[in-house]
Every structure is written in structure tokens, then in C-alpha cells.
Amino acid sequence: MSNQGYDEELREERAYVAALYERLDRERAVAQARYHGALGQTALTPGERETDVRCRSREAARLDFADNGLCFGRLDALSGETSYIGRIGLFDAENDYEPFLLDWRAPAARPFYVATAATPENMRRRRQFHTMGRRVLDFTDEVLGRPGDAGRGDAALLAAVNAPRGEGMRDIVATIQAEQDEIIRLGHSGVLVVEGGPGTGKTAVALHRVAYLLYTHRERMSRTGVLVVGPSPLFLDHIGRVLPSLGESDVVFLTTGDLVPGLSVTAEDPPEVARLKGSLKILDVLDAAVADRQRVPGEPVPVELGDVTVELDAGLADEARREARRSGLPHNEARPIFRKHVLALVAERAVAKIGEGWLTREDRGAWADLRADVLDELREHEELDATLDALWPELTPETLLGPLYMSPRRLEAAGADPALFRADGSAWTVSDVPLLDELAGLLGRDDSAERVAARRRAEEEAEYAAGVMDVMKLDREELDEDVMLVAENLLHAEDLAERFVERDTRDLAERAAADRDWTYGHVVVDEAQELSEMDWRALMRRCPSRSFTIVGDLAQRRSAAGATAWGPVLAPYVGDRWQYRELTVNYRTPAEIMTVAGALLAQFAPDVRPPESVRACGVRPWSRRVADGELPGAIDDFVRDEAGREGTSVVIGPPGVPGTVTTGAAPRAGGFATRNPRNPWIPPSAAKGLEFDAVLVVDPARILAGGPRGAAELYVALTRATQRLGVLHRDPLPAALTGLAEAGAPARAGHRRLL
Structure with a gap:
């Protein structure tokens, strides 16, 4: 191409890209107006309004992030059709939604990344733009399918990898290579392992795969979001700008130390201790540690009632303990069962003792009445209540695991290695996090008191709302016979009470990060070779669909509890139903x-x-x-x-x-x-x-x-x-x-x- 021809085409490309930015600005203004309109919407219910606001907010953010590097290339097909490739898609709504700009994730954009001289994908030319801000500085052309061409030119790629590093990782949307694109667009919906040495772009590939999956499975994945797990806060800060730059915000970034919300990791385990905690064998220790806290009294405990004193002994407590364990419920959820059976057994003893000589079980009515009175007294018995708390205490993961570490006796009773002992039980380490997560499931929550309180609050709110409606009622005698419309014709007290319920206005990522029980549509695990067996168990719990992108390099494994091969790590959860891909080209390290x-x-x-x-x-x-x-x-x-x-x-x-x-x-x-x-x-x-x-x-x-x-x-x-x-x-x-x-x-x- 002559200099004159190049200059003319450069002017045309600049004009086209400038027109794309004008369209982007118009769409952004419309999106902002829709967002502010949603904020002021009064016709919808509170829940519908929040959903609408979040949707409009995401759309506005997507258009904002697209501003940098909106269009970075063009494809010319053998048919004569021209397509511009960019960060998002822009369409002509007045002309059957013909694309002005193709989203890089769209199937039609794939040849931009994979076309070569040998397989041109029906393309004649690939053009790559070099831009600064909104201005096209120059472009590079690659004519595809010519004899002697080695394949895709490296000008854009080498410019990107040679450029000085900034404050964080950049997206590679303009320079994705063929082997990377294959992995990014892989249709496999289960577990994908991507292994590659330093500089092969495995992290960038994983993040762009997330953007691709969110694009192709938006309806399913946007409801639950994506979790990205990295090795350190420093690493997460480094990669944190990539997905927002691609317009994706429903993503939670965590380290394995963040999987239990609110926990502060302050210490580090020696390698051998980390290995012990990371092994699945620790599950037996945790089970035994929970069982060890479900005790029976060493000596009979006297229970003094108004008319008689009875004993709570080991045999009675053990019978109640067996009954609670047979329920199969977690420790805290089985706790009311234990208490109920203890009270029932103690009441039976008390009734038998009180009625000795004058009351038999054949007199069912009198026996039941006396038993009911005794149970009422037992429920208010403070000393017995304290005893039952000691025998089957309500536990949190922290109040079980911390004292376990600090007690050689408890460690021995749980069959744990003495190396797990430490003086400060609450000096939490990263290796403790999956154990605490496991204990959250083993212990559960006794929320019976909360349910009662919630029911009372609902009744009080409904009662308050009913009072408000009474005030709103008009004197029917003052109304025209044809206008018999009063407040109760429009809504019930329960409906009015619902309007006073506090709404959760956090976005999806904020809600997911704060909720240990949240399950994600997809999980990305970076530096995956560092994760222990217990780490994997915690992560699999967070993605029941087993949709994972796992990236790592076994040669870089540091952790004594980390993986030495991928198969044994994944087999307990997906068997051999996982795919493996390898990146072999180092784009970063000279x-x-x-x-x-x-x-x-x-x-x-x-x-x-x-x-x-x-x-x-x-x-x-x-x-x-x-x-x-x-x-x-x-x-x-x-x-x-x-x-x-x-x-x-x-x-x-x-x-x-x-x-x-x-x-x-x-x-x-x-x-x-x-x-x-x-x-x-x-x-x-x-x-x-x-x-x-x-x-x-x-x-x-x-x-x-x-x-x-x-x-x-x-x-x-x-x-x-x-x-x-x-x-x-x-x-x-x-x-x-x-x-x-x-x-x-x-x-x-x-x-x-x-x-």
C-alpha cells in the first residue's frame, strides 16, 4: 500500500472509530437515564425496583468500561464483508440490529484470533489498530492465506508484551492468541484444568474465559455470579481490573483465607502442620472433636424440684445423646433434641418419685398432668439449663477449633497429631480456614429462638400496620354511596407490613462475598497447585454444578499440602470427567x-x-x-x-x-x-x-x-x-x-x- 493510500485509509478508520464512540456516548446517556429513572420508580414493588436498578446499573457500568480501547481491529472476509471487532457489541436498532461493532466474544469475531495463513477462516485480511484514548494512531494489516505466510503477525502481540507494566494486569482482548482463544471459548461446562509455565498467560486466559462464559450464559450465571480465587490479596489487586475492563462486575475475588467471611488470618503454619490440616484425614479429627463436646456427666447431677430431687446421671444423658445423634442433624441443630430427651427422661423419673405409692402409669390422665407440670418446672430450672449447656454446648467453628488446638487432652481424644497444638487457639492461619468451613457444616445453627423471634416481629408489624389502616379508614357515612373505596379495599395489613421490611441494596458481588453459604455459577482457581485437599473440598461446596476453570503450574508448587497431580485432587468430586489443556508459549518472560x-x-x-x-x-x-x-x-x-x-x-x-x-x-x-x-x-x-x-x-x-x-x-x-x-x-x-x-x-x- 502506498503512503497516500495508507493515509487515506487511516483517515477513514479514524472517522469510523470516532462514529463508534459517538454511538457509545448516546447509548451511555440512554443507559444513565434509564438508571436514574429506575431509582425514582414507584409503580414497582420494592423487590422489582431493586432488580431493575441493578440491571440498569450493570448496563451503565458496561458502557463506561468499554470506553478504553473500544475498537481494536477489523476483519475483511473473502465475501467482501467487513467486521469491526471491539470490547463490546454496538448494533443498529433501526436496521435489523446490524452490528456496527462485534463483541470480541461473539462467534463471528473468533477468526480475528485464530485465522492463519494455513487456515484463513474465509478471511482475506486482519487489521489491528494501535490506539491512544479515542484516537487511532495507526494500524497493521495481515493478508491471510498467502503462500509463504507463517501465520498471524506478531506486531500487536510484541508491542503489548514489550510495553511497560502499569499498576495492574491488563486485559489481552486485543492480542489473544490461537491456543489461548481455544481455551477461552471451550464449550466444556464442567471442570477445565489449564496448566502452563510462567508467562504463558494462564491467568489472563482464565479471566477472559469468565468474561466469555458470562457473555454466552448470561441468564444462568448472572444470578449467582462468579468466584475468582487467587493466592494472595496482592495478586487479586493485580488482576482485579481485568474483568471490570471487560464489562463484568458480578465477580467476587477472594483468597482461600477469605472463604469464611469476617475471619482474620494472622499467622502461618509450619509446612508439616499445613500438610496435616490440608489432608482429608483431618475430617476424622473434626468429627471426633465435635463428638467429644457431646458429653455425659462424670458424676450424677442432682436436680432439685419443688417436691423432689432426682439425678441426671451418665446413663440418662447417654440415652438422650444417642437419640440426638440418631437424628443425623448437625451438632447445634441436634442440641434441642438432646435437651428435649433429657427433660423428658428427668420428668419421668420425677413423676415416678413424686407419685410413688399413689400414682401408676395406668392412671394416664393424672400421670400426664403431673408430667406436664414437672416439665414446665424443668424448663425454668436455671441450674439444669446450665448443666445441659455444658453437656451439649452451642458451638461455633471458632469456639470448637480454637480450644481444640490449645488442649493436648482434646487433641488426643480426637485422634489428632500432637503437632497441631498451639498456645493461641485463635491465631488463625490460612490452613485453618477450610477446617472452620467444614465445621460450619458439622455444627449447623440452632435457629429455633431466631424463628420464634422472627414470628413475633412479623405479628407485631402486622398489628402495627393494622392500626395504621384503622386510622386511614374513612367514615363510610360521609362517603357517597357510589364511592365505597377505603384503605382495606386496596391492601391487607400484611401487605402494608411488607413495605416496612428492610431491603438488601447490596450488589450481587457484595452479597455473595459476605455469605458463606452462597453458591456460584462458576469458580476460577488460580495458582491451583497450592491448594490442599481441604481447600478443594471448601471450594467444591461453593459450586454444586462443578463448573470450574483451574489454572496452575505444578512445577511452581510451594505448599507442602498442595497438589502433585490434578487427577487425585479432582477425582473425589468429578471422577475423570474433567478436561486438560496446556499453554506452551511464554509471552511474558524474555x-x-x-x-x-x-x-x-x-x-x-x-x-x-x-x-x-x-x-x-x-x-x-x-x-x-x-x-x-x-x-x-x-x-x-x-x-x-x-x-x-x-x-x-x-x-x-x-x-x-x-x-x-x-x-x-x-x-x-x-x-x-x-x-x-x-x-x-x-x-x-x-x-x-x-x-x-x-x-x-x-x-x-x-x-x-x-x-x-x-x-x-x-x-x-x-x-x-x-x-x-x-x-x-x-x-x-x-x-x-x-x-x-x-x-x-x-x-x-x-x-x-x-x-
Whole structure:
């Protein structure tokens, strides 16, 4: 194409995209008007109004998020038809809804991602726009189906992966590759496992798959939403903008430590304790711990009544306990059954003792009357009530598990490993969360008192409403005979009372995140290799339909309780009815850095092949050995060098080093937000799933020595950089890195090339 022809087409494309934005603005104005109209709607019931408001709010938000990168490409078919591809769909309502812009998830948009020279999908040309804000800067054309073409051009992809990183993960909607698109659009509705090494885009694929599923199954999935589970708050902050940028808001982001609403995780278990808690064998311990709290008295307990004293002994309590357990109800829900049977058995003893010599069971009426009187007295008996509370206490997961950890006797009675003992029972760890979640089901809730209170409130509200209606009544004698319309002709007292019921105005994501019993239409699990058997049990409970997208890399497993293979983890829930896909291309990590990480991978996981990098960055990694006193200054040098560059940077070092930040920190452009900016560290465990332009890895030998999975942690640390990698070490370099360091020449004084 000549320069003149290119300029002319560029003007035409700019005009078309500008017209798309004008249409977007008009639709946004209409959506906002509908939203405000829904807010002021009075003709609907409160429930209908809330539903309408939420629907209008979602539509307005969808159009707002579409503003950035609205249109990013065009397809020209062999038939001569032209289609523009974008973040959302825009249609001509006056012309049979002909598309002005195709949503990237629509089937007709698929060739934009998968067409190649060998399989052009009936397309002649693919055009990719480079935009800034609402303006098209330029475009790149790929003519499809020509002999000698290797396939889809890499200009847009390489521009995206080489671009400086910002404050969070970006969507890849404009640069989805064929192997990624296949997974995103996979029709399988059950469990899908996507495995891939560092930089293969598995997280982005999982998030775009969520957007695709919400697009294709909107009616079903929007009612219950989607849960995305990640390894840390830092990771969730990093990926949190992707789905909103694709117009999806009915999504809850949690770590496994957040699965029990309101619980605060403040401690970390040693690897062996985490392994014990993560195993399904802990279920027997929990069952036994609950049973251990259903006691019988060691000595008979005297129950003093007005006319007689009877004893509550072990035999009587055990009979009531067996009856309650036979109900099969959770502990707290079986509690009223236990109490009821104890009272009945004690009452029988009391009646027999009171009527000794003058009353027999044959005198059924007198026996029943006396028994009823005794039961009334027993129900008001404070000492007996306290005894029954002690024998079968009402428990919460926290009040059972915390004291269990603190008591060697209770641990022994439950058949638990003594290693579970800890002095502070309420110092909750991530490994405790699935146990607490399991106990919530084992214990249940005794809500009988709440039901009684709710019934009383409803009666009081109805009574109040009836009084209001009495006030509203008109004197019928003052009305014309033809106008006999009064308040009670329009609504009943119960209807009026309903209008005073407090409504839940939270959106779906807020309600779901606060409700432990919420079940989701789909669940995404990232860094899934870290989850224990108990974690999986908790997650499966939250998705009865077993609709999961699971992404991970077994080679990066850090947790002692994590997965070593996918089949054993999934078999208890779906058998072999799950699908596996693998991503093999590294889009993030340049070849220079992946060579370093690959040498380490070959040592600790020789059967795993590292993903192939699509690019080289031209900057070779370096290493430098420093003394203890030189380390702060060397880190300062790195921070100072990177402060003048565009993009993000981070220092990754072993946990426990002064200055290491918590996993709640958030990345910021040009550096890393920490509590100690002079020493901006994060541990390798907090770096999982993140990416930065520049990474400084400190003390790799100490990372390796940090535990049985130290090699995996070092592998994670080495593969976070998209452009520049440096290594500072006080101890000799690990073997995999030493050989590489000796192979090159220093880049400048004080630095050694790792390649």
C-alpha cells in the first residue's frame, strides 16, 4: 500500500472509530437515564425496583468500561464483508440490529484470533489498530492465506508484551492468541484444568474465559455470579481490573483465607502442620472433636424440684445423646433434641418419685398432668439449663477449633497429631480456614429462638400496620354511596407490613462475598497447585454444578499440602470427567531470563519442559556478590536506577528479612508500595502470579534453603521480570546459577552476566 493510500485509509478508520464512540456516548446517556429513572420508580414493588436498578446499573457500568480501547481491529472476509471487532457489541436498532461493532466474544469475531495463513477462516485480511484514548494512531494489516505466510503477525502481540507494566494486569482482548482463544471459548461446562509455565498467560486466559462464559450464559450465571480465587490479596489487586475492563462486575475475588467471611488470618503454619490440616484425614479429627463436646456427666447431677430431687446421671444423658445423634442433624441443630430427651427422661423419673405409692402409669390422665407440670418446672430450672449447656454446648467453628488446638487432652481424644497444638487457639492461619468451613457444616445453627423471634416481629408489624389502616379508614357515612373505596379495599395489613421490611441494596458481588453459604455459577482457581485437599473440598461446596476453570503450574508448587497431580485432587468430586489443556508459549518472560530460570527448573523438575519465549529483550541478566554491609547500598542502587525508568520494579527476597512487606502490598508505577521504601522487598510467595518490568532477586541460596519447596520459590522469583533481572547474593550462587554466571563477561564494574 502506498503512503497516500495508507493515509487515506487511516483517515477513514479514524472517522469510523470516532462514529463508534459517538454511538457509545448516546447509548451511555440512554443507559444513565434509564438508571436514574429506575431509582425514582414507584409503580414497582420494592423487590422489582431493586432488580431493575441493578440491571440498569450493570448496563451503565458496561458502557463506561468499554470506553478504553473500544475498537481494536477489523476483519475483511473473502465475501467482501467487513467486521469491526471491539470490547463490546454496538448494533443498529433501526436496521435489523446490524452490528456496527462485534463483541470480541461473539462467534463471528473468533477468526480475528485464530485465522492463519494455513487456515484463513474465509478471511482475506486482519487489521489491528494501535490506539491512544479515542484516537487511532495507526494500524497493521495481515493478508491471510498467502503462500509463504507463517501465520498471524506478531506486531500487536510484541508491542503489548514489550510495553511497560502499569499498576495492574491488563486485559489481552486485543492480542489473544490461537491456543489461548481455544481455551477461552471451550464449550466444556464442567471442570477445565489449564496448566502452563510462567508467562504463558494462564491467568489472563482464565479471566477472559469468565468474561466469555458470562457473555454466552448470561441468564444462568448472572444470578449467582462468579468466584475468582487467587493466592494472595496482592495478586487479586493485580488482576482485579481485568474483568471490570471487560464489562463484568458480578465477580467476587477472594483468597482461600477469605472463604469464611469476617475471619482474620494472622499467622502461618509450619509446612508439616499445613500438610496435616490440608489432608482429608483431618475430617476424622473434626468429627471426633465435635463428638467429644457431646458429653455425659462424670458424676450424677442432682436436680432439685419443688417436691423432689432426682439425678441426671451418665446413663440418662447417654440415652438422650444417642437419640440426638440418631437424628443425623448437625451438632447445634441436634442440641434441642438432646435437651428435649433429657427433660423428658428427668420428668419421668420425677413423676415416678413424686407419685410413688399413689400414682401408676395406668392412671394416664393424672400421670400426664403431673408430667406436664414437672416439665414446665424443668424448663425454668436455671441450674439444669446450665448443666445441659455444658453437656451439649452451642458451638461455633471458632469456639470448637480454637480450644481444640490449645488442649493436648482434646487433641488426643480426637485422634489428632500432637503437632497441631498451639498456645493461641485463635491465631488463625490460612490452613485453618477450610477446617472452620467444614465445621460450619458439622455444627449447623440452632435457629429455633431466631424463628420464634422472627414470628413475633412479623405479628407485631402486622398489628402495627393494622392500626395504621384503622386510622386511614374513612367514615363510610360521609362517603357517597357510589364511592365505597377505603384503605382495606386496596391492601391487607400484611401487605402494608411488607413495605416496612428492610431491603438488601447490596450488589450481587457484595452479597455473595459476605455469605458463606452462597453458591456460584462458576469458580476460577488460580495458582491451583497450592491448594490442599481441604481447600478443594471448601471450594467444591461453593459450586454444586462443578463448573470450574483451574489454572496452575505444578512445577511452581510451594505448599507442602498442595497438589502433585490434578487427577487425585479432582477425582473425589468429578471422577475423570474433567478436561486438560496446556499453554506452551511464554509471552511474558524474555528468552534471556527464561534461560536462567530454565537451568534451575532442570535441576528440581527435570521432567518439566519450560515454556518457549516468543521474544528476546536484548538485556542479559546480571549477578553481583555483596557482603552483609553492602546489601542495603546495592538495593538502593537498583531502586535508584529503576526510579528513572518507566514501568514497575520490585525486590524479591527470602521471608523474614527486615523490610519484607506483607502480601497485602500493592504495586505502583516506578516501584513498589511498601512500608519501607528504602528496602522494597516482597517474599517469593507474595510474588506468585505478578509481573514487573525489573526484578532484583536477593539471596537466592537462602530462598532455596527456606523449605522443601525453596527451588520452586526461586523459580517463581526469577520469572517475574518482563525486561530486566538482577541477582544479589551474599552466599555463593546456587549450582544452577553459578555455571551460567561463569559463562559470560561483566556488563560493567561490579556486575557479572548470568548468560
